[in-house]
Amino acid sequence: MPLRTPRRIGTLRTVTAGALLALTATLVAPLPMAAHAADPTTDYCANQCADILPPGENGNATLADILANKVLGTRPAHTMDQLGPYSSLASGYQNLSDATITNFFNNSSFGVPSSQVASVENPRSDVTITRDKATGVPHIKGSTRAGTEFGAGYAAGEDRLWLMDLFRHVGRGELSSFAGGAAANRGLEQEFWRQAPYTEDDLQSQIDWLSTQGGTRGQQALADAQSYVDGINAYITASKNGRYFPGEYVLTGHVDAITNAGTIDPFKLTDLIALASVVGALFGTGGGGEVQSALSLLSAQQKYGTDEGTKVWESFRERDDPEAVSTVHDGSSFPYAGKPATAQGEALPDPGSVVQEPLVYDATGGATQATTKSAGVLPSNLFSAPRKGMSNALLVSGAHTASGHPVAVFGPQTGYFAPQLLMLQELQGPGISARGASFAGLGMYVELGRGQDYAWSATSASQDVTDTYAVELCQDSTHYLYHGSCVPMEKLERTNSWKPTTADSTPAGSYRMQVWRTAYGPVEYRATVGGKQVAYTQLRSSYRHEADSILGFQELNDPGFVHDAASFQLAAQDINYTFNWFYADSRQTAYYNSGTNPVRAPGVDASFPVWAQAAYDWRGWDPAYNTADYTPPSQHPQSVNQDYYVSWNNKQAPGYTSAGFGDGSVHRADLLDDRVKALVQQGGVTRSALVKAMEDAAVTDLRGEDVLPELLQVIGGAPVTDPQEATAVQQLTTWRQDGTKRRETSAGSHTYADADAIRVMDAWWPLLIQGEFQPGLGSDLYGALTADLAVDESPSAGHGPTGSHAGSSFQFGWWSYADKDLRAVLGKPVQGGLAHTYCGGGQLSACRDMLLSTLKQAAAVPAATVYPGDDGGCSAGDQWCADSIVQRPLGGVTDDRISWQNRPTYQQVVEFPAHR
Structure with missing residues (x-):
């Protein structure tokens, strides 16, 4: 073996x-x-x-x-x-x-x-x-x-x-x-x-x-x-x-x-x-x-057609960006x-057929009330x-x-x-x-x-060491074809129950978790592929x-x-x-x-589901021990x-x-x-x-250092006459000159230098990304791509993948897309660019108008809305607190929050x- x-x-x-x-x-x-x-x-x-x-x-x-x-x-x-x-x-x-x-x-x-x-x-x-x-x-x-x-x-x-x-x-x-x-x-x-x-x-x-x-x-x-x-x-x-x-x-x-x-x-x-x-x-x-x-690929193909939609999707995927x-x-x-020349064994779902496999059953008491x-x-x-x-x-x-x-x-x-x-x-x-x-x-x-x-x-x-397989169902929803034979899935269950305690007053309750497991790993979704009933499994x-x-x-x-x-x-x-x-x-x-x-089979594209068939298995795969x-x-x-x-x-x-x-x-x-x-x-x-x-990198806003210069260059193509827009542009320009830091005015002040510019950027980024890309992509494709990659992960973005008060920031976001698109609008060279130019439909003046309108909208958003406060001790509008790192308690003793820095723990x- x-x-x-x-x-x-x-x-x-x-x-x-x-x-x-x-x-x-x-x-x-x-x-x-x-x-x-x-x-x-x-x-x-x-x-x-x-x-x-x-x-x-x-x-x-x-x-x-x-x-x-x-x-x-x-x-x-x-x-x-x-x-x-x-x-x-x-x-x-x-x-x-x-x-x-x-x-x-x-x-x-x-x-x-x-x-x-x-x-x-x-x-x-x-x-x-x-x-x-x-x-x-x-x-x-x-x-x-x-x-x-x-x-x-x-x-x-x-x-x-x-x-x-x-x-x-x-x-x-x-x-x-x-x-x-x-x-x-x-x-x-x-x-x-x-x-x-x-x-x-x-x-x-x-x-x-x-x-x-x-x-x-x-x-x-x-x-x-x-x-x-x-x-x-x-x-x-x-x-x-x-x-x-x-x-x-x-x-x-x-x-x-x-x-x-x-x-x-x-x-x-x-x-x-x-x-x-x-x-x-x-x-x-x-x-x-x-x-x-x-x-998201299917959404792109639905909007642009198969060939052009695939090109658009690949440009956002950035598999090997130069x-x-x-x-x-x-x-x-x-x-x-990498992307194979001709994909083999691909098992894309029929549109609208994907349903996530349920996990929780038989919930009672606190399981439903919490x-x-x-x-x-x-x-x-x-x-x-x-x-x-x-x-x-x-x-x-x-x-x-x-x-x-x-x-x-x-x-x-x-x-x-x-x-x-x-x-x-x-x-x-x-x-x-x-x-x-x-x-x-x-x-x-x-x-x-x-x-x-x-x-x-x-x-x-x-x-990528995890692949998704489409196992074809046979007989019923709990049997599947494995190398030509109809075999049963393995049913795994875990029942949890609890009573209120001093530490947790959640009402008494219980529930059961259930997972169906195949040779190709646990079932994650159900769908149809070419009309055939399948279960999508995940194997790492x-x-x-x-x-x-x-x-x-x-x-x-x-x-x-x-x-x-x-x-x-x-x-x-x-x-x-x-x-x-x-x-x-x-x-x-x-x-x-x-x-x-x-080692994948020749022609298998690791980015998409593949049929659970011997021809597309990992080479040398032994399901008994999951070796390959x-x-x-x-x-x-x-x-x-x-x-x-x-x-x-x-x-x-x-x-x-x-x-x-x-x-x-x-x-x-x-x-x-x-x-x-x-x-x-x-x-x-x-x-x-x-x-x-x-x-220095740990206290720097990535959007400010690497995308804001291009945003200001687009805006600076003509005088800004609106007073509110001009004020916001000046704040952002000053922040850029100061190094686009998110740093206290002095140790312990709990107030940021360039606080207004930071507030404007936090409010502006999701608005400008939506304004830049959604009109060209359309709502469906834009939504599908944002499900693949979150738009933003600023320190205070509790909606981001890491969550609020977590320190780690700017790993996930659309800054590369904005950078490539803005450079294309400005006529600058771009290697590995997006398939289309999106900002203002590719017109510099229209792109500028969109940026200014969304900037004006962002500048008008009060701090209490940008930083709404939370039940962890931050008041609405407290910018420093919204960014701050919290030592999330795993036991009975709590510790102090500290200023944000994007840095390893150890x-x-x-x-x-x-x-x-």
Whole structure:
């Protein structure tokens, strides 16, 4: 059968639960250490490595802590101590120097100086957990590998037990039964379970796969994971007996505050698989959306005819836009998932026939009475964005730095929560030496961070590893043709019920979720294709394989494995999530795009649904284990020692087709690329200079920097005589001269400089886009294309894919379309332009009239309408508050809001002066 990677060998066999327990209970012999290995405590960064993860390391609070926070506003130590330095960079970056970096970041050196030791504990004899005074980060040092992992699990329990418990229930579609029936809780579990409706056997099969197909490293990973789980459970027992467990267990009715009766269920290995499934769904997938793409194509063809409509659709799709900023810019090309010359097996729906598959059944009580005001313990839109992005990276090779050593500023944007989804830790033990961030509950290894003499990070890549298949129905709605045979679908169900609790007053209720699963994945839609009844299913390459990536993370933590760019890329190849991985040491920088990219049948267009027939299956596909042939590592975008790298969820490389709409001539990665390119051309780049470039981009409005100049040029073709229009034009012109920042007048003022211009732009953008494109496209096609790609994602746009108060902005929007169209109207050269010119029907004067009329309309919209306020504490008209970042509470303790900045949540600043 096909193997996961060329380096992984083994024969699949059934593993019983007893055999697996015996395997994981026995410590696998440590892996051989390469000649590059060094003393685990050796640190080659010489105090030139720093990191930050707001709001704080401590994510657990007892019931007394929660009540004190509600009544007195107090918080446990290290709950919010990283939020202030993180927030203050927005106002302090302009005067930053290398010497002041640690005013805004933590020193991320290994170990804890004796003068900075806050506590030392030994949860068992072979591991010590030392916490520092400044941040409370656990520094875990084990004399055995099992002890190191046990300590990691114990520290995870100390810092994130409630959060880990929430997410293992999300991963099973059981959040409402565990934490209450609030509408947001139900929305989240429904959104996730639709994507990964796993049974317990499905979760167990991922463990079995690792034990048989992962080789020695897979067996070591299971032993590490079991030791990690043992550490979590040891903390659960100790905290329950000592009555210092998280107070949320009391507030949700799991434990009695007086008698201590009740249970906190111990963790097991399958819980980690459920957690990994959630993380994979959030940040490590790509593709899908083929049905919506088909609907917008059909709408284009209906308006323009088949040939011209297809050209129009393709111009908006921007599959391989020549003007798009690419992470790899050295002339290399990495073709993947492009448009075939002649599409084969396409299964476009008949117009008007598509119906989404229902998920919820038998709703009673609170399931029907709850409203969206019932906030829940987790945001309901965690999985709703069509493409999960947000992270960024900036790296400059040593040839262009002041020291001659590479410099990197990078990190993932995982949203803002209290406590954070990530947690910081340092792990030191046999075969493990790293410090950085890990997702709560998956901290067997550091997932993003630094080793002894190297650092690594990632951004979400979202390349297309998910396809939609049209399975033809037979016999009835629950049977389908599979390779010529009529076979039944598998019915998967999950019933959730709840009662009101102290934390959630939603009335008692229950409901049932139901998913029909086929060999080609879960059913998402029903439709007809050429009159035939079909079900549209969605299949991704990482489906039922989220745990496989543990091998790559293990290797990244192993100082005997990673010692240069080449070995780093080998480790990244063993990660099947769709990420862009970046690396820096004292000599090299490197990049590699990970993920199991399926090899599609010749002629299959990855952008549209395809018939579920053997001729159009992934090559080498084995539905029993959802494995297939994957493109070899050499075909993944990659590079070593390019002059610089930037990534902000943009296009990876020429030829590498993006999984969705939006990778065009204007992308938020341009904000980074322009700044870093200028630094490289100047030379002598320092850590502080690169941080400045990152933060300057983080407080800049993309529309203002890259589209407003063209808007003003069109308007400036003749005098503006209307006083209201002239005032608005002058405000926008001044804002442009000031750099189109969304930044406070002074730290803590909660008032923006150029506030009126920002208000006008926020009101104008959706009006001008509609005025520019809807008349030419028509309402139906315009609506279909805006369903493919949202018009705007400004910081205050609660309607955007990310939602309000989320920080991440300007990933989704029509700025590239506006840019190309306006340049065409102005007579400027455009590569990869739109099929038609839309603004004013292609007439400059008519385009100008439309822009001025919509600008006048926008200028008249009061701030209270542009920023309507919300139930989270923002008053109508409060511009700063509307933009502000909120640490969305995942537990009983809340943290302060901060000024907007478009920046990774966890971030590193690194420059290694030496190497092993």
